[in-house]
Amino acid sequence: METIKMKNYFFIDMGVMLIRSMRHVFRSLDTIITVTIMPIAMMLLFVYVLGGAIKTGTDKYVNYLLPGILLVAIANSAGYVSYRLFLDKQRGIFERFHSMPIARSAPLWGHMLTSLVSNAISLVVIILVALLMGFRSSAGFLSWLAIAGILALFTLTLTWIAAIAGLSAKSVDGAGVIAYPIHFLPLISSAFVPTTSMPAGVKAFAEHQPVTPIVETIRALLYNQPVGNQIWVALAWCITIMFCAYLFAMRVYRKRL
Amino acid sequence: MQNAIRVKGLQKSYRQLHVLKNVDFEVEKGNIFALLGTNGAGKTTIVKILTTLLKKDGGQVTVNGFDVASMPANVRQSISLTGQFAAVDEVLTGRENLVMIARLRHLSQPREVTDDLLQRFGLSDAADRRASTYSGGMRRRLDIAMSLIGNPQIIFLDEPTTGLDPEGRIEVWKIIKELAGSGTTVFLTTQYLEEAEQLASRIAILHEGEIIVSGTLAELKKLFPPAKVEYIEKQPTLEDIFLKIIGNKKEDK
Numbered sequence: 001m002e003t004i005k006m007k008n009y010f011f012i013d014m015g016v017m018l019i020r021s022m023r024h025v026f027r028s029l030d031t032i033i034t035v036t037i038m039p040i041a042m043m044l045l046f047v048y049v050l051g052g053a054i055k056t057g058t059d060k061y062v063n064y065l066l067p068g069i070l071l072v073a074i075a076n077s078a079g080y081v082s083y084r085l086f087l088d089k090q091r092g093i094f095e096r097f098h099s100m101p102i103a104r105s106a107p108l109w110g111h112m113l114t115s116l117v118s119n120a121i122s123l124v125v126i127i128l129v130a131l132l133m134g135f136r137s138s139a140g141f142l143s144w145l146a147i148a149g150i151l152a153l154f155t156l157t158l159t160w161i162a163a164i165a166g167l168s169a170k171s172v173d174g175a176g177v178i179a180y181p182i183h184f185l186p187l188i189s190s191a192f193v194p195t196t197s198m199p200a201g202v203k204a205f206a207e208h209q210p211v212t213p214i215v216e217t218i219r220a221l222l223y224n225q226p227v228g229n230q231i232w233v234a235l236a237w238c239i240t241i242m243f244c245a246y247l248f249a250m251r252v253y254r255k256r257l
Numbered sequence: 258m259q260n261a262i263r264v265k266g267l268q269k270s271y272r273q274l275h276v277l278k279n280v281d282f283e284v285e286k287g288n289i290f291a292l293l294g295t296n297g298a299g300k301t302t303i304v305k306i307l308t309t310l311l312k313k314d315g316g317q318v319t320v321n322g323f324d325v326a327s328m329p330a331n332v333r334q335s336i337s338l339t340g341q342f343a344a345v346d347e348v349l350t351g352r353e354n355l356v357m358i359a360r361l362r363h364l365s366q367p368r369e370v371t372d373d374l375l376q377r378f379g380l381s382d383a384a385d386r387r388a389s390t391y392s393g394g395m396r397r398r399l400d401i402a403m404s405l406i407g408n409p410q411i412i413f414l415d416e417p418t419t420g421l422d423p424e425g426r427i428e429v430w431k432i433i434k435e436l437a438g439s440g441t442t443v444f445l446t447t448q449y450l451e452e453a454e455q456l457a458s459r460i461a462i463l464h465e466g467e468i469i470v471s472g473t474l475a476e477l478k479k480l481f482p483p484a485k486v487e488y489i490e491k492q493p494t495l496e497d498i499f500l501k502i503i504g505n506k507k508e509d510k
């Protein structure tokens with residue numbers, strides 16, 4: 001009886017949690033700047049300042065660049081997830097929720113859902129700006145659906161990693177530290193320049209880290225090219241890391257709270 | 258009649274630190290029970306175990322007739338907690354905080370309940386300001402208001418008046434008395450003997466991991482020799498003076 005009743009409410013409770021943390025996102029100018037304005041500024045900088053000097057073999061640099069910019073935006077949001085989780089833990093909000101008759105994992109899933117929704121909003125804004133800058137895609141509906149799926153998977157992967165950091169951090173600074181390595185991943189990949197132009201060591205790293213196959217897959221989907229093996233490599237990376245991070249974060253969540 | 262809370266042989270350690278050694282007490286339905294103890298005595302630890310936030314190492318604990326270990330969901334259905342440190346969402350306004358809890362308690366009219374509580378706790382004027390701009394007292398009142406939503410049968414208040422000015426303290430006392438008047442069981446912890454004296458029908462003192470005394474105020478007083486009666490003018494206490502000067506300032510603006 002009891003459990004059935006709680007299951008019915010799970011999605012209502014998640015909705016309440018979502019509204020709460022979306023307010024946190026929208027009321028934080030800092031978050032909006034980092035996850036939306038900064039990637040757009042980066043896109044402008046690369047296209048109009050550096051773009052002329054970068055040889056990608058495509059006609060428009062913005063077309064080449066956009067997948068990477070989308071991943072940068074997602075990566076930038078990860079630090080804020082840890083930060084918000086840390087504050088909830090530290091300020092006793094989780095304790096309040098956990099003493100209430102709601103599913104114990106609802107507050108954590110609420111943060112995950114918020115990350116998906118807020119990233120979706122910022123990615124749409126970035127794509128609209130890219131369209132103004134001349135970005136065009138020949139992708140059909142199914143390709144866009146696949147792109148959305150891959151971006152969602154990437155978001156969840158980073159968000160679960162960020163959750164571990166936020167839940168186990170001892171200080172606000174500690175919670176934010178995770179953001180730095182994550183920020184670097186898109187920069188050392190084929191997101192901005194083809195890996196062929198990189199020195200051997202960097203090239204090896206760039207070609208064997210998760211962001212490159214994700215970028216390549218999205219690019220192939222955007223411009224109707226065969227996705228080849230890249231999509232499986234990308235999915236394998238994301239699903240493996242996400243699953244491990246999920247298990248670990250859940251363990252920390254159960255133990256600490 | 259069944260007791261609202263029964264604790265028998267409760268034990269809890271944090272690694273080597275044996276905080277609760279053998280804690281026994283019972284709280285009758287509709288009563289105000291005060292747990293007294295110095296810093297670090299283990300009051301918060303007891304509250305956390307009773308509210309299902311922390312697992313006990315040993316002993317039996319039932320809240321509203323439900324075992325905290327085996328039926329935590331039923332316990333949570335019966336209780337609400339105001340922790341030692343105000344757990345309000347600072348980014349949200351007072352009103353948004355209350356509506357959020359009302360929705361999580363699945364009430365049919367969250368807005369009406371919220372308006373009513375804002376009024377009752379003197380927070381109507383500040384309702385649409387972010388909680389981060391509230392004074393300590395306002396935050397505490399919001400915190401307690403959030404705990405009253407959904408009319409839980411048992412309310413836990415961990416040091417509800419610590420950090421409040423005398424006026425704020427008296428306001429919180431009034432609220433607690435009203436709660437008990439309407440049949441709610443109140444479990445509160447405090448470091449102020451006067452607070453226990455003012456509110457509680459039963460008092461227990463936690464010391465070195467055990468309840469060393471418990472009973473009604475009258476019973477506790479009997480344990481100590483009566484003070485010698487002296488004929489002196491009754492001096493107003495500092496609190497009386499403070500309250501008189503402050504006058505009838507009623508609401509925080």
Ligand SMILES: Nc1ncnc2c1ncn2[C@@H]1O[C@H](COP(=O)(O)OP(=O)(O)OP(=O)(O)O)[C@@H](O)[C@H]1O
Pocket residue numbers: 271274276294295296297298299300301302303341448
């Ligand atoms: N998570 C924890 N890990 C280790 N030790 C802890 C933990 N929580 C509490 N303690 C220790 O247990 C003891 C009891 O703590 P508790 O918070 O229950 O005391 P308290 O009576 O509420 O004190 P106060 O009046 O200061 O709030 C303290 O010595 C404290 O340092």
Ligand SMILES: [Mg+2]
Pocket residue numbers: 300301302341415
């Ligand atoms: Mg305490």
